[in-house]
Amino acid sequence: xxxxxxxxxxxxxxxxxxxxxxxxxxxxxxxxxxxxxxxxxxxxxxxxxxxxxxxxxxxxxxxxxxxxxxxxxxxxxxxxxxxxxxxxxxx
Numbered sequence: 001x002x003x004x005x006x007x008x009x010x011x012x013x014x015x016x017x018x019x020x021x022x023x024x025x026x027x028x029x030x031x032x033x034x035x036x037x038x039x040x041x042x043x044x045x046x047x048x049x050x051x052x053x054x055x056x057x058x059x060x061x062x063x064x065x066x067x068x069x070x071x072x073x074x075x076x077x078x079x080x081x082x083x084x085x086x087x088x089x090x091x
Contacts, residue, residue: 013048017041 020041024034065071 010048010051013044013051017044017048020044 020037023029023037024041029037063070
């Protein structure tokens, strides 16, 4: 993977950002290398923010009813855990 290509998934983006921060905080980079690392960090941060924004839109689209209100439903796994009663969710 080159320095200009963002990682393929969000976790890899965060890991690469953490590595860049560690390199910058070490103080061992030349000015030119620090600027290059900073630019790469800015690109990765923007990529990560776009991924988060996209994920939020997807969650909203899947969670809203036809009136645009949040549709709250229990997870399917909650009933599988032996909880047969119709309880109000804790939220």
